[in-house]
Amino acid sequence: MGYQGSNPGVPAMRGYLVAIFLSAVFLYFVLHCILWGTSVYWVPPVDMKRRHQTRPCLSKPAFASLLRFHQFHPFLCASDLKKIASLYGSDKFDLPYGTRTSVEYFQTALSKLQSCDLFDEFDSVPCKKCVVVGNGGILKNKSLGEKIDSYDVIIRMNNGPVLGHEEDVGRRTTFRLFYPESVFSDPSHNDPNTTVILTAFKPLDLKWLWGLLTGSKININGFWKKPALNLIYKPYQIRILDPFIIRTAAYELLHFPEVFPKDQKPKHPTTGIIAITLAFHICHEVHLAGFRYNFSDPQSPLHYYGNTTMSLMNKSAYHNVTAEQLFLKDIIQKNFVINLTQD
Incomplete structure (x- = not known):
């Protein structure tokens, strides 16, 4: 052929x-x-997988009776945002206690992050011993720095500085909780080994994070004070706290009502109480430092840094400081936690 x-x-x-x-x-x-797509600023989400990475312990932590769920992964992941929100009821609450009306903001912000891991993949320390370092003036001249640095996990909050205060508060930071109005903007305060956690109280907080990560212009309207206009942290360092942690602090630990009377402004937990709640979910033993305040003297120092006095704390309309102090007193008396700054 x-x-x-x-x-x-x-x-x-x-x-x-x-x-x-x-x-x-x-x-x-x-x-x-x-x-x-969640807005005109759509970007494809990062497929972040959740890994809790803490080993279960043979004994229950002292504070076990306070929690409904143990070993809860505290950081949101892009891959299962809606699934986890539905599983733990966060889809039934608005910020700061849930995702109900802010899913698109969460999804967009998460799409710019690189991880939702809790600890480094090489971390093998089981039954972690943690210290939550508050910003109270009681830390001044206590020389607790070396003691604080000895813990497996060190949790700090807002713009409580380490730089210049190492003798009293230590050098290491594992986690630092923040929100737009309380985050460092000076690069000298950045520790590349620190994981920073956005605690979102309003949708604008998530939009702010996305804006800084994408180099977009930040609209400062709607913030109670001017937020940071630059971000000193890299995407690999940043996590977003699951609102379930904040909701647990408010309703389970502080017993706030879900609906406040019309003549009262709603109260929300301070970052300090939220940080303790986070510690309860990832640690086996929790110690506190810097959570004692001198309410009898309005001119006593509010923080271990700066010149702010207790008079500012007494004027707070956003938090129920009395309820928080009673809660702290209760968990200390029951030995659920150890207070390093009791005296």
Whole structure:
């Protein structure tokens, strides 16, 4: 049989298949945008997998009776945001206690982060012993720095500095909770080994984080004071706290009502109480430092740094300081926690 050449229908068929493939890819992209797109600023979400990474202990922690769920992963992950919100009821509450009306803000912010891991993958310390370092003036001249640095996990909050106060508060920081109005903006305060945790109280907080991570212009309207306009931390360092932790602090630990009377402004937990609640979910033993305040003297120092006095704490309309002090007194008396600054 002689040579008959190629089948003229083959190139046409190949072109047809390529067109179908490209159309399918385009359709997938459009549908992906519709499903995941959360605003005109849509960016594809990072597929972050949650890894708790703390080993279960043979004994229960002293504070076990305070918690409904143990070994709860405290950081939100892009891969299962809606699933976890539904599982733990966060889809039934608005910020700061849930995700109900802010899912798109959470998803967009999470899409710019690189991890939702709790601890480093090489961390193998079981039954972690933790210290939560408050910013109270009681820490001044206590020389607790070396003691604080000896813990497995050191949790700090807001812009309580380490730099210049190492003798009293230590050098190491494992986790630092913050919100836009309380975060450091001076790069000298950044420790690359610290994981910083956005505690979102309002949708604007999530939009602020996304704006800084993408270099967008920040609108400062809606913040109770001017937020940071630059971010000294890298995306690998940043996590977003699951609102379940804040809700647990408010309703389970402080016993705040879900609905306040109309003549009262709603109260929310301070970052300090939220930090303790976080510690209860990731640690086996929790110690406190810097959570004692001198309410009898309005001119006594509020913080171990700066010149702010207790008079500012007494004026707070956003927090129920009395309820928090009673809670702290209770967990200390019951030996659920150890207070390093009792005296």
